[in-house]
Amino acid sequence: MSAVDVIGVSKSFAVKKATVVALDDVSLTVKAGEFVSLIGPSGCGKSTLLRLIAELDSPTSGSIAVFGKTARQARLDQSYGIVFQSAGLLPWRSIAANIELPLTLHGVSRTARRERVAELVELVGLTEFASSYPEQLSGGMQQRVAIARALAERPGLLLMDEPFGALDEMTRERMQAELVRMCAETAAAVIFVTHSIPEAVFLSDRVVVMSPRPGRIRAVIDIALGDVRGEKLREEESFFAGVTAVREALHGAPESTAATNAARGVDSR
Amino acid sequence: MTNTVVRRVLPPVVLGLVALLVWELGVTLARIQPYLLPAPSAIGKQLAVVFPSLWVAMLATGLNALIGLVVGSLMAIVFALLASRVRVIDHIIAPIVAAIAVVPIVALAPVLTTMFGATSESPRRVIVAIVVFVPVFVNTVRGLRQMLPVHRDLMQAYAASNWQVTRMVTVPGALPYIFTGLNIASSLAVISAVVAEYFGGLQNGLGSRITSAAANSAYPRAWAYVLGAIVLGLIFFTATLAIEKLATRRR
Amino acid sequence: MSRLRAVVFGVVGIVLLGVLWEAYKAFGPAAGFSAFNTQLLPRTSDLAMPHLVDMLTRTVQPTNSSADSQPVWLAVALACLSSLGTAAVGLAIGAIVGFGFALLMLRFRIAQAAVLPWLVLSQTVPLIALAPLIVAWGGRIQIGAFAWDRWMSVAVIASYLALFPVAVGALRGLQSPQVAHVELMRSYAAGWWTTLVYLRLPASVPYLISALRLAAASAIVGTVVAEVSTGAKGGIGRLIIEYAQSGSSDPTKAFSPIAGAVLMGLAAAAIVALVGLSLGRFRRNEVAT
Numbered sequence: 001m002s003a004v005d006v007i008g009v010s011k012s013f014a015v016k017k018a019t020v021v022a023l024d025d026v027s028l029t030v031k032a033g034e035f036v037s038l039i040g041p042s043g044c045g046k047s048t049l050l051r052l053i054a055e056l057d058s059p060t061s062g063s064i065a066v067f068g069k070t071a072r073q074a075r076l077d078q079s080y081g082i083v084f085q086s087a088g089l090l091p092w093r094s095i096a097a098n099i100e101l102p103l104t105l106h107g108v109s110r111t112a113r114r115e116r117v118a119e120l121v122e123l124v125g126l127t128e129f130a131s132s133y134p135e136q137l138s139g140g141m142q143q144r145v146a147i148a149r150a151l152a153e154r155p156g157l158l159l160m161d162e163p164f165g166a167l168d169e170m171t172r173e174r175m176q177a178e179l180v181r182m183c184a185e186t187a188a189a190v191i192f193v194t195h196s197i198p199e200a201v202f203l204s205d206r207v208v209v210m211s212p213r214p215g216r217i218r219a220v221i222d223i224a225l226g227d228v229r230g231e232k233l234r235e236e237e238s239f240f241a242g243v244t245a246v247r248e249a250l251h252g253a254p255e256s257t258a259a260t261n262a263a264r265g266v267d268s269r
Numbered sequence: 270m271t272n273t274v275v276r277r278v279l280p281p282v283v284l285g286l287v288a289l290l291v292w293e294l295g296v297t298l299a300r301i302q303p304y305l306l307p308a309p310s311a312i313g314k315q316l317a318v319v320f321p322s323l324w325v326a327m328l329a330t331g332l333n334a335l336i337g338l339v340v341g342s343l344m345a346i347v348f349a350l351l352a353s354r355v356r357v358i359d360h361i362i363a364p365i366v367a368a369i370a371v372v373p374i375v376a377l378a379p380v381l382t383t384m385f386g387a388t389s390e391s392p393r394r395v396i397v398a399i400v401v402f403v404p405v406f407v408n409t410v411r412g413l414r415q416m417l418p419v420h421r422d423l424m425q426a427y428a429a430s431n432w433q434v435t436r437m438v439t440v441p442g443a444l445p446y447i448f449t450g451l452n453i454a455s456s457l458a459v460i461s462a463v464v465a466e467y468f469g470g471l472q473n474g475l476g477s478r479i480t481s482a483a484a485n486s487a488y489p490r491a492w493a494y495v496l497g498a499i500v501l502g503l504i505f506f507t508a509t510l511a512i513e514k515l516a517t518r519r520r
Numbered sequence: 521m522s523r524l525r526a527v528v529f530g531v532v533g534i535v536l537l538g539v540l541w542e543a544y545k546a547f548g549p550a551a552g553f554s555a556f557n558t559q560l561l562p563r564t565s566d567l568a569m570p571h572l573v574d575m576l577t578r579t580v581q582p583t584n585s586s587a588d589s590q591p592v593w594l595a596v597a598l599a600c601l602s603s604l605g606t607a608a609v610g611l612a613i614g615a616i617v618g619f620g621f622a623l624l625m626l627r628f629r630i631a632q633a634a635v636l637p638w639l640v641l642s643q644t645v646p647l648i649a650l651a652p653l654i655v656a657w658g659g660r661i662q663i664g665a666f667a668w669d670r671w672m673s674v675a676v677i678a679s680y681l682a683l684f685p686v687a688v689g690a691l692r693g694l695q696s697p698q699v700a701h702v703e704l705m706r707s708y709a710a711g712w713w714t715t716l717v718y719l720r721l722p723a724s725v726p727y728l729i730s731a732l733r734l735a736a737a738s739a740i741v742g743t744v745v746a747e748v749s750t751g752a753k754g755g756i757g758r759l760i761i762e763y764a765q766s767g768s769s770d771p772t773k774a775f776s777p778i779a780g781a782v783l784m785g786l787a788a789a790a791i792v793a794l795v796g797l798s799l800g801r802f803r804r805n806e807v808a809t
Binding site: 054056075076078080082084085086088090092101102104105106 | 698700701703704706707708709710714718719722725801802803
């Protein structure tokens with residue numbers, strides 16, 4: 001079963017008498033365990049699409065299924081975890097208590113909670129900060145806490161809305177490498193919204209390139225770089241080829257030979 | 270346009286009318302005694318009867334509030350300018366202002382009456398001035414402090430003089446804050462001018478009219494004077510708002 | 521460290537005020553200064569402006585000539601305690617009702633649209649002018665064994681003055697969580713009450729504390745004013761008026777209850793500050809990310 005099926009989804013907002021079409025007839029399927037990035041200029045509807053899948057908004061038309069259920073049922077069943085651009089940690093709860101929050105809300109027993117939190121702080125490498133408070137952590141560390149919180153209930157799907165957008169470039173690359181490792185450990189499918197082409201290529205199995213006004217999918221690019229992705233990958237030819245392919249799809253330029261080499265099966269629309 | 274009017278104006282107006290209706294009917298039907306709550310219609314009747322003396326009392330209280338407000342605000346702004354320049358003055362005034370903010374200043378009325386004399390208008394004005402000093406001072410200081418670093422650097426780069434910086438950047442930037450303080454102060458001025466009369470001294474304003482009517486069990490009349498006090502408060506508040514609009518539009 | 525500095529400078533400020541008082545008394549014109557038929561500066565006689573030392577010595581002397589009378593400071597302290605108690609009852613009632621209003625406005629949009637403008641408006645008008653009227657309830661209401669006492673009128677006045685800042689502040693606090701936090705709770709499929717308990721209530725604490733500080737000050741003013749209008753026995757308001765009336769024969773006595781009222785206001789603010797300290801955990805600010 002696929003993790004997410006988006007079929008013919010449109011979304012329009014009413015802004016001061018005018019109607020803005022954020023998404024126009026978008027279809028997308030994400031397989032279980034697959035890492036898919038949504039990339040495009042601002043206003044292309046990539047965040048809107050993510051919010052529709054999370055059922056933070058509802059589509060104007062079309063249907064969305066998450067693990068075969070409606071988006072609403074998936075939210076009620078906690079089939080996904082979500083990470084926003086701001087970590088959104090509750091400042092009055094310790095790191096452990098923040099990670100624990102979804103478990104507490106859904107009535108998990110105290111001992112089970114404690115065990116799971118111990119695993120998660122280990123996973124994100126923050127064991128010694130478990131009893132600290134958010135204000136004592138750097139931005140990158142806070143975002144790791146947010147990821148741990150999103151993974152708390154072992155969701156099969158992780159939704160990430162520009163999670164590293166506010167981090168500096170060095171921190172960002174380190175976080176990307178850690179995310180690759182965590183995804184390998186949890187085997188969750190990921191939908192990852194980003195502005196950064198290298199980030200999308202480094203992380204993804206597929207990159208969905210979107211265009212604005214109205215928001216549409218312009219191309220879907222397969223990134224066949226394998227499951228094991230280390231820092232060295234950033235300097236390899238195949239990585240650059242992927243970056244070029246995504247960039248050209250974004251700018252609508254003709255495909256170069258280098259791009260077609262790495263990006264097999266470009267699906268232009 | 271009409272939509273926002275409907276959504277923002279209609280609910281409070283409807284609630285107000287319903288409350289008025291419930292009040293009137295409740296008082297009449299449940300035979301609530303006037304000492305507990307007189308009916309709006311009874312208050313309205315009294316309002317027409319006492320209007321001449323109400324007008325005189327409103328003028329007296331209004332003048333006290335106005336003089337106190339102007340004097341207190343001017344002093345607050347001057348002291349705020351001083352405090353923003355001279356650290357020591359700031360250190361000394363800040364705790365005193367913080368203390369005044371939580372203390373019942375009206376309680377000073379009796380000693381001010383002995384200091385200025387029982388026939389003097391000054392005690393109530395002094396009280397109003399002290400009470401309004403707090404919000405105007407606090408907000409002005411806050412406004413003077415919030416100069417953006419980029420503006421400060423810019424002025425430094427232009428080699429602007431101290432006075433130029435004050436005139437071009439500091440004061441215009443502080444203006445909205447000063448008006449926030451004045452808005453609060455305008456309400457406080459009327460409130461303290463009315464209440465100060467409860468503590469003795471010259472008895473020619475709204476406060477003493479309310480107490481004497483209540484003492485004579487003329488409750489609808491007392492409520493009519495309370496209504497006068499409320500109207501006076503609204504006049505002061507809207508006047509400050511209007512001045513703010515005028516001052517900010519010119520920029 | 522800055523707290524200590526504030527105290528030191530505060531003391532310096534008070535000493536300066538005292539010096540100003542004595543200096544004006546020593547060098548100011550005896551009849552004060554009048555212009556335009558208005559007394560602009562006070563008179564400096566011992567009757568109008570007693571020496572500070574005399575005010576202080578008066579506080580340790582007995583209140584009146586009868587043999588068993590208390591010293592003035594004790595009478596003032598007892599009256600302050602009584603008023604503080606009344607104000608506390610008023611503050612508690614006002615805060616609870618005000619918070620209820622805030623919850624109602626949070627839950628129902630229409631309630632907020634209808635009630636909030638009135639609450640904001642009510643803060644700009646002298647509602648405290650109603651005090652002498654609510655006082656009239658004293659001794660007239662009787663329901664079974666329950667008799668309406670005068671101090672209850674005082675508490676009612678204190679409570680409605682405390683209600684408005686709490687209602688407005690609490691609403692602002694309950695609506696303060698960031699969009700990300702609200703959406704996070706939604707992604708957890710958390711209901712209104714869960715969101716209230718886990719997110720909105722903790723987030724509202726800083727706003728509640730500053731609202732309570734305002735409300736406590738209002739409750740104190742309301743109590744003193746109401747006691748003046750009721751003449752309710754035992755409170756500091758009554759003492760202010762009573763001692764002021766003996767002003768011509770005993771001018772220094774009038775200052776003690778006023779000092780008492782000032783200290784009472786400070787004490788109330790200190791109590792609220794202590795409550796705030798105990799809730800320090802909820803007053804951390806999230807580092808911007």
